Amino acid sequence: MRNISTVAHVRFVLLCAACVLVTVVLAGCREGAELTTTTCDGTGKAVVSRDATGRELADALMAQWQRDHPDADWVAQEKERHELKPPFDNSVLLEGGQAEGHTYGQHDKRDLLLWARETEKFVVEGSRIFHSGDLLQSTVGVSCDMCHPHASNTHPESYPKFQTQLGRVVLLRDMINWCIDNPVRGRHLNPDDAAMRALEAYIMAQRSGTAMDYGKH
Numbered sequence: 001m002r003n004i005s006t007v008a009h010v011r012f013v014l015l016c017a018a019c020v021l022v023t024v025v026l027a028g029c030r031e032g033a034e035l036t037t038t039t040c041d042g043t044g045k046a047v048v049s050r051d052a053t054g055r056e057l058a059d060a061l062m063a064q065w066q067r068d069h070p071d072a073d074w075v076a077q078e079k080e081r082h083e084l085k086p087p088f089d090n091s092v093l094l095e096g097g098q099a100e101g102h103t104y105g106q107h108d109k110r111d112l113l114l115w116a117r118e119t120e121k122f123v124v125e126g127s128r129i130f131h132s133g134d135l136l137q138s139t140v141g142v143s144c145d146m147c148h149p150h151a152s153n154t155h156p157e158s159y160p161k162f163q164t165q166l167g168r169v170v171l172l173r174d175m176i177n178w179c180i181d182n183p184v185r186g187r188h189l190n191p192d193d194a195a196m197r198a199l200e201a202y203i204m205a206q207r208s209g210t211a212m213d214y215g216k217h
């Protein structure tokens with residue numbers, strides 16, 4: 001009996017030692033799984049996973065850059081504040097052989113990411129203006145969202161249409177200007193003004209998925 005219990009004791013001690021060893025080795029591996037590199041602007045330091053590439057790496061670097069520059073990322077801030085809809089997911093373009101043989105060359109994940117981010121940026125700029133009496137240069141401190149939260153009741157899909165208050169067929173931009181002139185009392189915009197283009201982009205983005213129905217009242 002005594003012998004058996006001694007053997008059991010030795011086994012127990014060996015098992016514990018093995019556990020400690022495994023824990024130490026795992027901890028070592030975990031440390032080695034990360035590396036310190038420079039952030040997007042090349043000046044800061046970021047700790048990222050050693051295996052990270054592409055999107056994952058870019059996001060990790062961006063996240064660190066944002067932590068270092070808490071006020072700089074107005075795109076993300078605006079997205080959080082105003083629940084922006086994401087642009088269309090074009091990932092279907094990469095399925096099967098579809099990524100090959102396009103007129104403008106082959107598309108890859110980076111192209112799709114670039115398209116989405118640039119499009120989103122354009123829309124976010126519109127959101128900023130839409131939500132700011134100052135950017136609209138309102139003389140009465142009014143912004144669009146006060147009457148059209150999340151661009152509700154703007155119906156971009158119904159243009160062109162005959163607008164009775166203007167007495168003619170108009171485009172979305174004409175109604176944007178109508179509201180700038182009237183309730184907002186802001187700066188009337190030229191059709192190609194950067195602010196007008198951004199406002200149009202935001203309003204249309206918010207109605208993503210709605211069927212076009214021109215002329216509808």
Ligand code: HEC
Pocket residue numbers: 130136142143144145146147148153154155156158165172175176179180183184199
């Ligand atoms: C004080 C409230 C108010 C504010 C602020 C306001 N609007 Fe409007 N807006 C209205 C009303 C009311 C209508 C409906 C006019 C109508 O169709 O008779 C309207 C209509 C519209 C339409 C056309 C909707 C449709 O059904 O065709 C668009 C587009 C629009 N507004 C955009 C904007 C934009 C962009 C801003 C900011 C620059 C803005 N509005 C600010 C009240 C407001």
